[in-house]
Amino acid sequence: KQEVTQIPAALSVPEGENLVLNCSFTDSAIYNLQWFRQDPGKGLTSLLLIQSSQREQTSGRLNASLDKSSGRSTLYIAASQPGDSATYLCAVLTGANSKLTFGKGITLSVRP
Amino acid sequence: NAGVTQTPKFQVLKTGQSMTLQCAQDMNHNSMYWYRQDPGMGLRLIYYSASEGTTDKGEVPNGYNVSRLNKREFSLRLESAAPSQTSVYFCASSDRGQSNTGELFFGEGSRLTVL
Secondary structure, X not given: OOOEEOOOOEEEEEOOOOEEEEEEEOOOOEEEEEEEEXXXXXXXXXXXXXXXXXXXXXXXXXXXXXXXXXXXXXXXXXXXXXXXXXXXXXXXXXXXXXXXXXXXXXXXXXXX | OOOEEEEOOEEEEOOXXXXXXXXXXXXXXXXXXXXXXXXXXXXXXXXXXXXXXXXXXXXXXXOEEEEEOOOOEEEEEEOOOOHHHOEEEXXXXXXXXXXXXXXXXXXXXXXXXXX
């Protein structure tokens, strides 16, 4: 059974800092990995999707990497801003049954 | 760009009442999903539909039924609501199985309270 872990559960950083959010998974036979952002009281917004054959994806100040062999993904946020404050979740799509497994998320607070 | 639309956004029920959460997507996706999100539990899959006319149980299907009415619409029904079903419900869709990326798109959520 796939398990997805995101540690720590919460993170607070000063504005301008570059930061890395980690996601680990137990079954490396994944189809893709997706990072989401969730603002309080809102739905999940897709940030980046990495297919199993890819190593990384970039969008603006965000860069996500994937290392299947070690069961890890990182989301790098450059020059963090208060507007980046939100919960970040990763999810992996595994196997022929297309089961998507979510981590519990990292709640990020960027202090002005 | 409507994407995934859920109704209602908020609902309060009494124990034993029934209700249906509606979901529609306009992205021509084959796959649709219903999740619930609870503090400390994360997102858990209730039911999913890989294509029109098919539905499958997810991680926590008890107390729920679903209908894939057509390619656009996927509804979730609570036949006899219980306080344990107080949660935020999310509908999602993806193009998984259509030789595309499998990217998942979510609705804004439906906040259900069962008294």
